[in-house]
Each structure stands twice: as structure tokens, then as C-alpha cells.
Amino acid sequence: MPVYNQVRFLTSANKLGQLPPDHGAEVAVAGRSNAGKSSAINAITQRKGLARTSKSPGATRLLNFFELAPGRRLVDLPGYGFARVSGDMREHWGTLLQGYFAKRESLRGTIVVMDVRHPLTEHDVGMLELASGRGLPVHILLTKADKLGRGAAGNALQQVRRQLPRDGAVTVQLFSAHAGTGLNEARSALDKLLDGRQIKETPAGPADPAGVNEPGIGG
Numbered sequence: 001m002p003v004y005n006q007v008r009f010l011t012s013a014n015k016l017g018q019l020p021p022d023h024g025a026e027v028a029v030a031g032r033s034n035a036g037k038s039s040a041i042n043a044i045t046q047r048k049g050l051a052r053t054s055k056s057p058g059a060t061r062l063l064n065f066f067e068l069a070p071g072r073r074l075v076d077l078p079g080y081g082f083a084r085v086s087g088d089m090r091e092h093w094g095t096l097l098q099g100y101f102a103k104r105e106s107l108r109g110t111i112v113v114m115d116v117r118h119p120l121t122e123h124d125v126g127m128l129e130l131a132s133g134r135g136l137p138v139h140i141l142l143t144k145a146d147k148l149g150r151g152a153a154g155n156a157l158q159q160v161r162r163q164l165p166r167d168g169a170v171t172v173q174l175f176s177a178h179a180g181t182g183l184n185e186a187r188s189a190l191d192k193l194l195d196g197r198q199i200k201e202t203p204a205g206p207a208d209p210a211g212v213n214e215p216g217i218g219g
Contacts, residue, residue, distance in 0.1 A: 002046040003187055004068045009050070012062040016099045019063070024071030026106050027193045030127050031113030033079030036143040036177060040113050041066075041076060043177035044186050051076050063100065072194050073106075081123040101130055109137040109193035111186075116142035116156050116174065120163060132169060139189045139199055140164075140172040146179040161201075171199045 013019050031037035038051035050066060064076040077100075078093050101107065110131035114124050119142060131138050142160065145153045157174050164170045171189070175182040189199050 010065040026073035028075040030077045032081040035115045037113040039177040138170045141175040145174040146176040
């Protein structure tokens with residue numbers, strides 16, 4: 001049985017007035033247009049095609065709301081950093097996202113998706129600042145971990161950790177929708193964000209010096 005067996009598309013919004021009722025709990029998912037955000041959502045929810053994927057980056061143009069269970073939602077935000085989007089569209093998205101993060105009372109936290117090979121770009125840092133602006137927790141998925149060797153992926157994870165605040169408000173893990181790496185950890189992080197619980201990162205162990213665990217266990 002799927003982990004989120006009740007998941008369904010709820011609605012899309014292009015302006016704040018179109019957002020669904022502001023009650024319950026929701027977690028926003030953000031990321032660069034080519035970082036694998038939609039694939040990550042589909043893998044975590046075990047629902048192929050739930051979030052739209054495309055060979056052309058920038059497929060998500062609206063705030064898409066998915067109901068995981070009554071009163072629990074996941075919000076797919078427009079991908080950022082896509083050069084072909086017009087300046088007016090980028091400005092509209094910026095205003096929409098700023099309003100969403102500032103006013104949405106049911107927002108419990110944010111998952112930010114980054115390509116493990118190119119993490120913490122200027123756009124990523126801007127999103128982290130926006131998502132952290134209300135003091136809510138942020139969890140980073142370093143996607144496409146299968147594109148790197150075990151050692152290289154572990155080094156990338158540790159490098160990102162060293163650049164994050166040490167107060168525990170921003171956590172990070174390795175993830176691969178293709179290989180299944182970090183799926184259980186990502187689902188646990190999503191559930192903890194929705195519940196308002198603290199996320200604890202998987203520490204590196206003696207048999208795992210790079211901080212990389214087996215696929216599906218953590219990263």
C-alpha cells in the first residue's frame with residue numbers, strides 16, 4: 001500500500017486569492033527548474049505523474065496543492081532559475097511566493113530540492129532565505145545522488161552541511177528518485193515538518209565515513 005494512499009491533487013493557484021482554506025498543515029517544496037523537484041515529489045508520494053515532469057525545465061508554473069490526508073498538504077512551488085521565463089513572469093512569481101511565505105499560517109516548513117552536483121546556487125540561497133524568513137524549518141534534498149560515486153556524494157553532503165547554520169533549522173540529506181536513495185528519510189522529514197517535530201540528520205557512522213547510507217535508509 002502506498003505511504004500516502006489518500007494523496008490527490010487539490011487545486012492550483014496563480015494568486016493569493018486562489019489559495020485553498022488556510023487551515024491544517026502544509027509543507028512547500030521548492031527548487032531550481034532542473035533539480036528534479038517533480039520527480040522527488042512523485043517518488044516520495046509513490047504516485048507517478050502526481051507532479052508534472054518534463055524534459056523542458058520550468059513545467060511548474062503555478063502553486064500546486066496536493067492533499068496527502070485530510071488537513072495535510074504538500075505544495076509544489078514554481079521552479080526558479082529558469083532563463084526562458086519572462087521578466088514579468090519572474091516578478092509575478094516572486095511577489096506570489098513572498099506573499100505566500102509571509103501570510104500562510106498553515107505552512108509548517110519547506111523542502112528545498114538542489115542538484116547534488118550544483119548545490120547552493122545564488123537562487124538556492126535566495127530561496128533558503130525566503131523559506132527561513134518566518135523561522136520555520138527547512139529540509140534540503142540533494143537530488144540525483146546516483147549521478148555521483150559514493151565518496152563524491154558524501155563529500156558534497158558534508159560541504160553543504162558546513163555552509164548551513166548550526167542551529168538545526170536547516171537540515172540536509174542525499175536523495176535520488178531514480179535509485180531510491182534517501183526515500184525513507186525524506187518521507188520521515190516531510191511527516192515531521194507537518195507534525196511540527198524536529199528533524200534529526202543521520203550522522204556518519206564508523207562503517208559509513210562519508211555520511212551516505214544504503215538506498216532507502218537515509219543520507
